[in-house]
Amino acid sequence: MIDWFSGNEGYIQGALVAALLAASVQVALRAGVLSFASVGFYGVGAYGTGYLTATQGWGTAPAAAVVVIITVFLSWLLALVLARLRALYLAMATIAFVLLVQIGALAWDSVTGGPLGLFGIPPALGTGGVAVILAGVLAVNALTQRGAVGRRLLLLRKDEALASALGVNVRRQHQIAFVWSAVLGSLAGISQASLLTVFTPENLGFSVMVSALTALVVGGTWHWSGPLIGGVVFSWFLSAYLGFASDYRGVVEGALTVVVLVFLPKGLAGLSELLDPRRLRRAAGTPTGGPGGVSAGVPGGVSTGPDRPVPAPEMGVSS
Amino acid sequence: MRHRARTATCLLAASVAILTAACGSSGSSGGSAAGDVLKITYIADTSGPGAFYGKDYVAGAKYAVDQVNAEGGVGGRKLDLEVVDSASDQQAAVGAMTKAVKSNSSAVLYALLSQNALAMAPIAQRSKVPFIVGQSGVDGITEAGDYVYRTTTSEGRFYEAMLSTLHDKGASSTAILYASDNPTAVTNATKTIPAIAKKLGMTITETVPVKTADTDYSQPASRIADSSPDVVADLTFGPAVTTSIQALREAGFDGPLYGTSALGAGALKPAGAAAKDTYYPSVFIPSPKLPWASGTSFLSEYQKATGSAPSFSAAGGHDQVMFLVAALQEIGKGDVTHESVKDALASVAGKGFVGATGEPVRFVDRAAVTPGVLVRWDGEAETVAPDQPSPLLAAYTGRG
């Protein structure tokens, strides 16, 4: 078991970081915020830790603490700036933000090491440390998935106007989600820098955003375990066990993603629900129908049938 | 709700358990390298963007292993080359590396991407496993420690000879176009070339950074052409090579170009005639005019064995294996451990070994130093450039 673990440690580390990153996108999405900004803070976290430890000689713990504080501050500012944006427009603005971080990483030689990046970052956290961080994050996410907080998030996501009418401070909730998302992104960056000991501009950018979102959606967008499942599938299984077909990895990933998107609206985490004996019994009695597909008819489910028709782009509402 | 969460957890646990069972058998071996086979793990980017070169590295390595085994192996032990694809992906490379250092391989070899090699080298050093990198434009790689070697010469070292050859042909000024997101290109454009130009008394008319993903080269090209240099350094990669050369020609620059070793192995083919008179350094090209004998004999024997001419990447893969083989021969019938291999590598590095890229391939600070060759693209094929010093690299003093 120990041999097996150490033999697969590199892949496991990849899965842990991928899961953290996917979780960072998830916590924003749960509140109805489609944001990639956490990937930018992934860069901030990694470069910040790398710079403070490798270049300035700090310990990893104080470096990480400072980096997280900076992340909270910066993401709060960014949340204020982007407050009016929704859906695809917010996605677009945050994609631009991430790419600006990448350009900054290339240009700001004295801190980021330019195109060469930072290396020689002390490997202080280790696989165990990152696993603990991830477990803590997932525990918080699992707890907030239910109860009063969970219901409030669901309401926010489903119907902002209603939430607002019911006394939820929509703007504030969005900001909290945005900052929490950024902090998770930053933690992923701190972990990655510490595990890999190098961080370069190539570790950042468009493909990282895409991987994070893909891992999340395939794993299960609305379930706390989604990021973990997605991270394990993409960064571990597909890296380690594709073998001869690895030239076709992009095809396998793409096809898997499309299949999950079309047939498993709740991602792989939703599989457990499909196999739930009570549900199977119920399904045998009353065939599910409607566009909600497999999710329709699950009481209290987080992604039930259509609550409103798919509308045209909804922007400029406040302008 | 709670029930569902539990089911998900169970499912996850089950999948991990299945996986553990599936992989348990392969993980039980480990520790030191022994027995009548010597295992070598070769991690290479044989798929993804690095695949074009990565596959050739593997072909060269396989050829070398076959040659050695055909002659009875090393100290009566056959070599067993295990190739792992790192898919041009850092996570996959690191994953493969952590796996390889726990296996019973005598050493781990890697090609191709510098970014990946940088992340792998510290793992090798921490686990005390010999690690031989085939190519890395980044000088920092061997700084990881005494278990890390690299078998290709840093390309920047060839630039002085390249520029002075062009200077001898009458070039007194140069402009530089470079990929600002590539560490090697940045170093060579902003440090190496300016220092050499100063030494030779050449003026630099213009230095223009571009990004590899850039699509419009007409603007940088006009800027360079307007400064009317005698020669232009084109330090770009991928499709940008073709695009930038064509843009330079369209902007009115008709003189010779020079650039990185990445221009080799057919990279200039798409540009064709527009790239005529382009010079670049290489550690090896498949030409019978190569100025060292071990290179030309490698060429003819490789061709005989495989039916195709070896690229510089194949020569690189071959030399990675031969470096390790030289160390294993030094150990002879002795105990092959990671420790003994490291010591033997250090001893071989002190003396040099005969490879396709040099006779001998020498080492300075665990990084190879080879004679090198200046290549000229004549519009259709790569040729050994006329009137070049031999060896190209003055610091390489050849035999003895």
Place this chain on the structure above:
Amino acid sequence: MTQQLVNAIALGSIYTLFSLGLTLSWGILNVLNLAHGAIFTAGTMFAFLLTEHAAGLPFAVVLAAALVGSALLAVLMEAVAFAPIRARSGNALDAEMRTLIASVAVASIIVTVVGIQSDHQPYALPQSLLERHRYDVLGVHVSNVQILVLVAAIVLSALLVLFVRRSRYGRAMRAVAFDRTAAGMVGISARTLQLAAMALSGALAGVAGVLLAVYLGAADAHMGDSFLLKAFAIIILAGVGSLEGAVFFAYALALVETLVGYYLGGDVRDALAFVLIVVILVLRPQGLAARQGWQRA
């Protein structure tokens, strides 16, 4: 300076061709189609394979084949991925996010296949397909390819604007973008319309890809990526769905980028498009051109 203007016009023409298709799919289908760049790349690959296997075909035939191939690919993507996902999505946010990821997944498939097909190396259309000529006009270099790209951009965008304004399909597209249920009133099903919009978008991407491959001299599997982000900037500047705005801002962005690149350097130029995206979205999310975007009154 005049030389920079010529360069900017050629670049703007490529931006135009690329952005038009993307603004169609965003405006009409509400899809942030990240596979647009991949379809663009696929267009170059179709052309490349055709010239490999049937040398000597005239340029127009190759261009037409790439157009058809890319259009079919886009339709396939809509039919196999986007439409089923839209049909099964719970709400708008869900649908937008899931089609976005589906487009990334499709892009990954296309880019991987093109990468394997080209051995992960750059590939070039044969020089004989379109002989390059350089003309020196008053000290300014202009190539026949630059002229071709400009003409193609003008003609295609004019045709597209006419189509959307005048034809029954075009009016229905505008209607459906305004209100999902409105298409039926014009007598065309929303389904047909969505497929038509994707076909049109794909066709434009294919044409743009081939023209760009000729203009640049080489292509590779990832060439679409950088255009994708530039095109987003253009669409956002113009306001989503605004065709005339997209044309205008394609040239404007190209000009500004060229000037900034010339005077301030590459890093500032690279950052420019992204800074514009953020600033415009924050200050004037309906875009600069859209007095009345055609997807909302």
